[in-house]
Amino acid sequence: xRLLLVEDDPLLLHSLSExxxxxxxxxxxxxxxxxxxSLAQEIxxxxxxxxxxxxxxxxxxxxxxxxxxxxxxxxxxxARDAVEDRIRGLDTGAxxxxxxxxxxxxxxxxxxxxxxxxxxxxxxxxxxxxxxxxLATRTLHRSGQPVSLTPREYALVxxxxxxxxxxxxxxxxxxHLFDENEDSLSNLLDVHVSNIRKKxxxxxxxxxxxxxxxxS
Amino acid sequence: MKIPLHSLRWRLQLWHALISLxxxxxxxxxxxxxxxxxxxxxxxxELFDFERSFxxxxxxxxxxxxxxDTPPTLQMIKQxxxxxSLSKEAAPPSFLHLFEDDPRKPYIAYWGExxxxxxxxxxxxxxxxxxADVAERYRWxxxxxxxxxxxxxxxxxxxxxxxxxxxxxxxxxLTRFRLLLALGGSAIFLVALAGGWWLAGRALVPIDxxxxxxxxxxxxxxxxxxxxxxxxxxxxxxxxxxxxxxxKLSDSIERQKRFTADASHELRxxxxxxxxxxxxxxxxxxxxxxxxxxxxxxxxxxERMRRLVDSLLQLAREDLTNGSVELVDLADIAFxxxxxxxxxxxxxxxxxxxxxxxxxxxxxxxxxxxLTHTLLSNALTHTPPGTPVTLRTKVVGEEVILAIHDxxxxxxxxxxxxxxxxxxxxxxxxxxxxxxxxxxxxIAQSIAxxxxxxxxxxxxxxxxxxxxxxxxxx
Numbered sequence: 080x081r082l083l084l085v086e087d088d089p090l091l092l093h094s095l096s097e098x099x100x101x102x103x104x105x106x107x108x109x110x111x112x113x114x115x116x117s118l119a120q121e122i123x124x125x126x127x128x129x130x131x132x133x134x135x136x137x138x139x140x141x142x143x144x145x146x147x148x149x150x151x152x153x154x155x156x157x158a159r160d161a162v163e164d165r166i167r168g169l170d171t172g173a174x175x176x177x178x179x180x181x182x183x184x185x186x187x188x189x190x191x192x193x194x195x196x197x198x199x200x201x202x203x204x205x206x207x208x209x210x211x212x213x214l215a216t217r218t219l220h221r222s223g224q225p226v227s228l229t230p231r232e233y234a235l236v237x238x239x240x241x242x243x244x245x246x247x248x249x250x251x252x253x254x255h256l257f258d259e260n261e262d263s264l265s266n267l268l269d270v271h272v273s274n275i276r277k278k279x280x281x282x283x284x285x286x287x288x289x290x291x292x293x294x295s
Numbered sequence: 296m297k298i299p300l301h302s303l304r305w306r307l308q309l310w311h312a313l314i315s316l317x318x319x320x321x322x323x324x325x326x327x328x329x330x331x332x333x334x335x336x337x338x339x340x341e342l343f344d345f346e347r348s349f350x351x352x353x354x355x356x357x358x359x360x361x362x363x364d365t366p367p368t369l370q371m372i373k374q375x376x377x378x379x380s381l382s383k384e385a386a387p388p389s390f391l392h393l394f395e396d397d398p399r400k401p402y403i404a405y406w407g408e409x410x411x412x413x414x415x416x417x418x419x420x421x422x423x424x425x426x427a428d429v430a431e432r433y434r435w436x437x438x439x440x441x442x443x444x445x446x447x448x449x450x451x452x453x454x455x456x457x458x459x460x461x462x463x464x465x466x467x468x469l470t471r472f473r474l475l476l477a478l479g480g481s482a483i484f485l486v487a488l489a490g491g492w493w494l495a496g497r498a499l500v501p502i503d504x505x506x507x508x509x510x511x512x513x514x515x516x517x518x519x520x521x522x523x524x525x526x527x528x529x530x531x532x533x534x535x536x537x538x539x540x541x542x543k544l545s546d547s548i549e550r551q552k553r554f555t556a557d558a559s560h561e562l563r564x565x566x567x568x569x570x571x572x573x574x575x576x577x578x579x580x581x582x583x584x585x586x587x588x589x590x591x592x593x594x595x596x597x598e599r600m601r602r603l604v605d606s607l608l609q610l611a612r613e614d615l616t617n618g619s620v621e622l623v624d625l626a627d628i629a630f631x632x633x634x635x636x637x638x639x640x641x642x643x644x645x646x647x648x649x650x651x652x653x654x655x656x657x658x659x660x661x662x663x664x665x666l667t668h669t670l671l672s673n674a675l676t677h678t679p680p681g682t683p684v685t686l687r688t689k690v691v692g693e694e695v696i697l698a699i700h701d702x703x704x705x706x707x708x709x710x711x712x713x714x715x716x717x718x719x720x721x722x723x724x725x726x727x728x729x730x731x732x733x734x735x736x737x738i739a740q741s742i743a744x745x746x747x748x749x750x751x752x753x754x755x756x757x758x759x760x761x762x763x764x765x766x767x768x769x
Binding site: 097098102158180181182 | 564567569572574575579
């Protein structure tokens with residue numbers, strides 16, 4: 080899952096992005112509205128966390144401009160808990176909001192819900208034959224037995240599972256699994272895929288050569 | 296307003312009623328007295344004249360002609376009276392009633408020196424007897440008995456004369472008049488009461504308006520004001536004073552609200568950092584280095600909160616209190632501030648120039664130190680390293696000037712009007728990393744205002760930025 084975090088306070092930006100990375104999100108960051116907007120327009124993020132008060136271009140204006148082209152789910156962080164601010168955010172196109180100070184756990188839960196809703200997935204579990212993915216705990220079970228996956232392997236399986244039956248290109252997978260700070264080697268994806276096949280069976284992920292991967 | 300007598304309207308009404316009552320009663324009594332006197336004077340005059348005319352005209356036919364020039368003797372008068380009583384037919388018409396029984400018309404009676412009755416008109420009531428003693432001669436004595444007014448006199452010949460008349464009709468007329476007076480007085484009193492009530496109500500309408508407006512303001516509608524018309528009445532002046540007070544109050548409430556909102560807003564970010572760092576730290580096991588990083592971040596956030604709280608408290612104190620005022624030389628303060636901040640200037644590679652001349656102002660040393668310190672450290676930290684900074688104090692006319700000038704790149708003009716706003720930051724990300732609360736200039740401005748002066752900041756990109764404090768010279 081790749082997220083964009085737009086927040087002007089350097090310390091808070093650092094804290095949130097580190098926290099989210101530890102939860103295996105790929106996180107891109109921006110400290111002002113203008114650069115946040117260009118990033119958001121350029122890349123298909125799974126979700127955007129957007130602070131309301133930003134220099135140059137504030138969160139509400141950023142949102143209004145972004146909504147002209149993209150429907151990326153947006154979670155707004157507002158420092159003021161004035162109802163007008165929240166209404167303005169939601170009306171401009173925000174999908175959810177959180178008032179500072181908030182619990183980090185709640186931020187994670189809302190992010191999961193946001194991404195799930197965006198995928199049209201109502202529940203937090205995905206069943207693939209005898210394999211079950213739990214999106215909340217980010218774990219995978221096979222016939223009730225937990226299968227140990229690295230966070231990145233899990234993220235890859237989750238992304239394919241959320242787009243079941245659809246061929247996902249390598250570029251898209253790169254975009255969603257790695258943020259722009261990571262110097263990803265081109266064969267890193269192949270390593271992850273072969274590791275997953277070792278753990279879950281060689282026919283779990285199908286390769287469509289020249290196109291990408293999919294789970295049927 | 297629960298007890299009617301405590302209401303202003305009722306009290307006004309009561310006083311008004313009391314005064315009206317006293318005036319009306321006094322007027323009625325006076326009228327009664329005058330009319331009664333007039334009436335009695337009239338009857339007395341009538342009786343007096345009657346006696347005179349009876350003596351001169353009624354008896355004229357019965358007196359010897361030759362004696363007209365000389366005073367009549369007792370014998371002559373007795374004779375004339377005797378004759379008159381016997382010749383009813385010859386009596387002039389105006390004296391005919393003396394032969395009839397009608398005491399409402401004047402009657403007359405004569406007694407001799409020895410008290411024997413000489414003449415008694417037929418209409419004299421039987422009760423009337425010879426006057427016992429008439430003290431002085433030639434003077435009429437009046438007495439009022441049984442609704443009869445009697446005048447008595449002694450003639451120098453020794454005769455005692457009594458004229459009288461039944462005055463019950465007059466008394467009845469007087470009673471009627473008094474009744475009318477009482478009715479009229481009461482009517483006037485009632486009209487006065489009603490008028491007073493109406494006037495008091497009319498005069499008090501503005502008070503009700505003021506009370507109503509004030510209660511609406513108390514209910515939280517702070518923009519409400521009392522409507523004032525053109526006239527310069529006392530209540531309008533009161534309303535104007537109240538409106539001024541409401542303006543000030545709502546201003547200070549507005550400031551307080553904005554301040555609280557700003558303060559809570561500014562505290563939210565460091566709080567969020569602490570929450571997110573601690574929760575992040577507790578989610579996973581990690582190595583010591585990582586924990587150290589998290590704790591350091593929490594510390595930074597906590598320090599930011601501490602600075603913020605300190606500044607807020609200082610600002611609140613500046614807003615609320617007045618310290619003891621003394622005579623302070625601004626030059627000393629500036630010199631001390633420059634010395635204290637010289638390490639900062641060195642670290643910033645700034646050349647700090649002092650151009651200070653003695654300048655006495657009235658104020659508290661602590662305030663002036665904060666003011667100078669804030670402005671100087673702003674000039675030293677918000678400019679690129681190596682920017683020359685000048686600190687000046689001087690007296691110009693009736694003003695003392697403290698000017699801090701830096702030759703930095705200047706502040707964009709759109710920021711200038713907001714520099715002294717609380718928490719306003721030209722470059723938010725940068726200032727937060729540099730230990731600034733965003734309250735320094737607000738504090739400086741409120742100090743300058745408290746001392747009766749002003750703080751202005753001018754800036755352009757060719758000449759740099761000047762912060763100038765003007766204070767009244769002492």
